Structure formats: C-alpha cells, structure tokens
Amino acid sequence: MSRTIDAVVSPTQTNTIPADISGQMLDLDEDDDLEVFSKDSTLADGNMFNASMPTSPGSMVNQCKFEEDEESDSKDIFITVDNPESHVTAIETFITYRVLTKTTRSEFDNSEYEVRRRYQDFLWLKGKLEDTHSTLIVHPLPEKFVVKGMVERFNGDFIETRRKALHKFLNRVADHPILSCSEDFKVFLSAQAWELTTYKKQGPGFLSRMGETVRAVANSVRGVKNRPEEFTAIQEYVEDFSNKIGSLDKVTQRIVKEQKEYLEELKEYGPTYTLWSGSEEELAEQLKGVAGCIERCCKETEEQVGHLSDTLVPVLHEYVLCAETLKAVLRRRDNIQAEFEAKNEALATKKVDRDALKEEIDKLEDRVEWANNALKGDWGRWQRSMRGDLKSAFLSTAEKNVDYYEKCLAVWETFLLSQRTEPSEETDRDNTP
C-alpha cells in the first residue's frame, strides 16, 4: 500500500466511500455533458475521472482511502445477479439477468433498484471503468465465448457459470473504493433499459476515440524509458503469476477430467459385484454389500467433482483473466509515462510554444503521478483480494476432499462391521492360504 496516499488523506475521512464526492456527484449531474465533451483532450486517455469528479488528480486521491482491512460491516450496497431469462427478437436471441441493488448510499435516489441487463451491458460497464480509471485493476468479466468443451451459449451450466461470474464482478466493483463511486456504475445499476441506451450513446465520439487508439499505439511503440523499479518488479511478478495460475488452471481442469473418467468406470464396477451375487449363495449378501458400498462411493465422488467444478475451477479461471487485466493495466501505465516522456523530450528538441508545451507536460506529469499512485494503491488491494480468494478456494477444496474421504470411510467401515459381527462358522481353519 502506498504511503504517499495515506499522507494526503484527510484525518476526518474514515469511510471508504467519501461523502464529499457523493455530494459532488449529485450536484454536477447537469454538467455531465459539459465535462464529458471537455476539450481538455490531453487528459483523455479516456477520461481519467468520471464526468462529475473534480479534475485534479490530487484531490481525487485525497478523498479516497485504500484501507488495510475493509470492514464488511461498513458495506452499504448489496447487489445480486440472478434470474436469467431468454429474450427472442426478430434479429437475435439473448439472455438478460436481473440485477438487484439495495443501498443506503446517498448518491442513489432510491434504496432499491431492479433492472435487467445483458452481457453486452456488463462489457460496456467494464470498458467505461477501464477507460476512466486506466490504472486501476478492474475484476475480470467471464469470457464472451467458451472455446473448450464447446458449451452452447444457452446451456444451463454455461448460463449459471456466467451468472455467478457477473455477480462477482459487480460485487467487486461495489467493494472498490474508487470504482464504486463511478457514475457509469451507478447508471448501470439504476437506469431503466431505455435510459441506459441513451446514456451509452454519450461519450467521446468516434473520431475522438480513434485519436485515442492511435495515440495509445504510438505510445506503446515508443516504449517507456525510465520505468520505476517497482513497476518493473510488479511486471515480473505478473508474468510469473500468470504462468503459475495458468498452470494451476490446467492442472485443476485435468483433475476434474480424470476424476470424471474414474467415476464412469466406478459406475460399472459396483453392478458387476451385484451380477456376481446372482450366481452365489453363501457369498451373495456380502457381494451385494460391496456393490452397495461402491455405489455410495460413486455418489460421493460425483459430489466431490461437482464441488471442484463449482468452487476451485471458476476462481482459478478468474485469476487467469486477472493476470491479463494486470498486464493491460501495466501497459496503460507505461503508455501514460511514455507519452509524458515523449513530450518532455520534445521540449528539449523542438522549437515550439514552450510555455504551452510546458503546461501540457506538467499536466502529463501529474497524470503519471496519479496513475502510478492509483496503481500502487490498487496493487496492494488486489494482492490482498487474490490471496483471500485463492486461499479460500483451496481451503474449501481441501475441506471437501477431507469430507469426501470421511464419508467413504464410513461406508466401508459400516460394511466391515456388518461382516465381523456375523458368527464365524469355521472353528478350526485349515492353514490353507
């Protein structure tokens, strides 16, 4: 966590959601259009801030605090994503999800909102958040398509997996001290379908966006010259992390596959004992007992695989996507610095209006500082989340596995007990092996 941020925080700020900003969000509603179409396009690596936020990076950071431990009892917004429904139009078929919000935050007019959103809308929201806060770490969305397994778009499992991921995404945004203050976020949660469509149409025009893209490409080609050591360290970490989490994802999926194949064979195994019992007299009961044990173990195995698929697989997958997000964030930070460096160099070499250029460079420098601080702060936060998520997922898996083996143990022990309580008929046994 960045110490510089802490230092500038007002001592009266204890809430993670700064009341000042929320007040300002409401006040500047009418000025939305103005802010958005600001000619101050040098600040537009997308817009750094929401339309309604103060333009100074410093004050922005002032009002938000990255807490070490964000207490859950200070949570004042609850979001659920559920109730997927299919919609059929002349052109397409798509799924919408119900997004239910309950909140006590003052920037919201109501305390409860119920809207329907489709995947496209989530994509839009993510894009806006990333545009506005290019060096903050936004939790990943589930992927557009699932390539492996060739799951159909309208398959129940796919929809449920996606729904859970969308739910998580919104909650992560809500938990984020800066992102949750986003106007786009608020609109997403509260606007009716037509309102959202209108709102989406605002924003930098096509040409302006083109300009951004060109600049971004130019910056990335130029490359950054003096990247601070800490960001290089983060980049190296992200590379390694990306590899490891990718491997874990693959390993886990492989385990699921092997476990399922094991289950298939096990399902044939039990009935064979039952078949055998049909030919026997003395052994019949015992054989049926064994068959029963195997069948019960089958059920437990099925549950265990299900748990793995529901708990560990999605989390690992999320963090694979996170790694990509992190790489993008680092690239964007680099680009911001590259742009500043380029202009700085130009100052030394080109014979242009030095004063104007100097002013621009100052702004860029501020931007770089802001971007770095934002990233540093969010980096610590992300690491904590990551640790928490992965620890919890692995813990849950280990617990389930213990539970699985305990249940199977009970099955076989019961069987054994039933065998040993039967009186032994042979008193003097031959020492036949």
Place this chain on the structure above:
Amino acid sequence: MMADSGPKEVAVIGNTELTSAELDNNIKNTMVEIEKGTSLLRKMEISVAEAEKRTGKNTVNMQEIYTVYLIETRPVDALTEGITPDSLWRRYSEFELLRNYLLVTYPFVVVAPLPEKRAEIVWHKLSADNMDPDFVERRRVGLENFLHRVASHPVLCNDNIFYIFLTEDKDWKEMVYETGFQAKADSRLKAVNAAFRVKNPDGRFTELKHYSDELQTVLSQLLRVRARVADRLYGVYKVHGNYGRVFSEWSAIEKEMGDGLQSAGHHMDAYAASVDDILEEEEHYADQLKEYLFYTDALRAVCRKHELTQFELEMVALDLACKKQQKEELVTGTVRTFSLKGMTSKLFGQETAEQREAKLQVLEQQLKEGEEAVKEKNTESDEFVKTAWVDIERFKDQKDRDLKEALISYAVMQISMCKKGIQVWTNAKECFNKM
C-alpha cells in the same frame, strides 16, 4: 529328510483295480489322516523362496532366457528350527507338467490352478512383460500358493510324484513320464463329443458347469473393470503431483503465501505418491480373484470327466441292449431290425440250425461280457460321482471362505486408502490456512 518319509506307493486313489469298497475305505482313510493333522502341509514347510533368470538352449537349440523358482522344504518340527531347508530349482513348465499329471491321475479332484503364464489382465502400470520383476514376484507367490493348495489337499498331498517334485532334483521328469499319465489322458475330442451326446448326466454336474461358466464370465468382467478403475484412480492421484510442482514454483514469487504454498505442495506430492502402494495392495486382491477365475477351468474339467464316464456307460449299456435285441431276433427267428445278414438270408435262404446255434453262442458270450462291462462302468461312474462330489463340496467351502476373506480385505484396503486421503488433505488444509 524325516525318518518316516512320504508314502512310497504311487497314489492310491485313481487305481482302478481297487474294488469300490476299498476305494471307499481309502477315502475314509485320507479323511481321517487330515483330522489327525498329517496333511503334507502340516508336516512340512513349503515355500517358493526366490526367482532367478537363467539362460539355456531350448528344444530347437535356440538361446532362451527363462525364470527358475527355488522350492524350499523343511519339516515342521521344533528340533529342526534353524536347520537350512532343502531346496531345488524348478521352472514354470515343470509346474505345468506336475499339474497335468495331477489332473489326469485324479480326475475327480478340482485341482488348484497355476498363476498366469503371461500377464494378461493388467492395468497400465504393470507391463505385460514376463520378465518384469513385479510380474515375476507375483508369479512366485502364485506358485507357492499352488503348492500349498496341493499339499493341503486331502487326496493330492499323498501323491508320490508331488512329493518328489518338492524334494528330488534329478530325474523327476522321467518319473512323471514313466507313470504313463499322458496315455491315460482323455482326448479333447473325446470329451467334447461326449459332452455333446450324453443323455443323462447327473443334474448337479450340469448345474456346476453352468455355475463355472457364470463365474468365469463375471470374474473376467470384474477383473477387467477393476483394472480400468485402478488405471483411472492412478491418473487422478498422479495429476495432483503437478500441484506440488506448481505450488513450489509459485511460492517462490509470493511473500505471505510462500510458506503455506510450499508445504501444501509437499503434501500434494505425498498424495500423488501414495497411489502406488494402494494399487500394489489391490493387485493382491486381484490375484485372489484370478485364482478362482482359473479354478473354473478345473471345475469344468471335473464336469467333463463325469460326462465322459456317463457317456461311456450309456454307450456300453446301449451296446448291451443292442446285443440283447439281436439275441431275441435270433431266437424267435424274426428280423425286426434291418441287417445285411437278414437281407442276404432272405435272398439266399435261411441258415442251418448249426449256424444259428453257433451265432447264439457268440452272442451269449458277448452278452455276458457286455453285462460285466455295464456293471463295471456303472461302478466307475458311481464312484466318480461320489468322490468328485466330495471334492466339489470341499472346494465350495474353500471358495466361500477364501472369497469372503478377500472381500473383507478389500474393504480394509479401501478404509486404509480413505484414511490416507483424510490425513493428506487435512495437512494440506492446514497449509492453505497459513497462506
């Protein structure tokens, strides 16, 4: 060698010159001997201690590598503790020869099977290679088991050839061939033919045949499925080893999580490794099932022998009936059945009285012989049924006992596997907690 070394006569039972009363007595005697605890196994420790590879020239003068097994014997006696056992080397083919000898000499006995010649039903870790040390080891155990089965069998344990197999190195093969058992063996063709044409086999044998077919089918299937299950289980456990590797690598780049991940990784490695022992134990269970799978052949052999003796009885009885018929026709002068004789006599005139008398004499003799034959075959068949059924009951009891124990040991194995799993994942959980 003990002072009262084994019986010197060739196996008592199977000698068809004995009367049925004597046969009965012999059976009683051997049963009494068991009760006195003098079956060979109780007198003698027998073990197949080692296996070794040898090279030599085979029958077509080509170099071959084969395995020999060391048979050790020692009298069970407190005084002989510590004395080195007698030993000799035998190869698998000699075991086969011994078994074939026993099968032919004691056709009413359900003779214990030998372990597989070649590894057939295996899961992937075990190679189907006869030279593979695991396979050789399991074969060694199987051969020892075979010897124990024979040595504790009430009838077979008294066989001299068996005794010499265990104790005398030289010339055993010649001795076996000298018994002429190969000549006594029923041809496969004869047996199949009899099975096909027999009219009144004892219902119990027919039932037993069906049972052995069913048992063979179900045990084959069970062994195949078990091998596949083992294969899959192996896969599941081994993939977890990858967690060990990745956790270890990942721990290197983490600060807070490093220790927890590192130790969790070790537990994942332990989990992956534990499957080897688990499946090795299960192989022993599979071998127990395999023994009974192979036993079904022995069961069917006894049934076939019954069908053969029954068929021979029926043939002899049919022949007798035929001769009686012929006599009747000769006496009454009527020709009811078509015969060349009848035709020629019709065409060329009847025979003289002397001719007829001569024929009658011959027939009378044949009838007498026929009746003797039927009586003999009847006795043979009855004896066979009786002695076979005694052994079949013995076998059934043995099978029920052994398989019951095997199933219990299987459950114990599963419990052990579950306990290991609980331990590993509990440890892993604690490591994850430290993350």
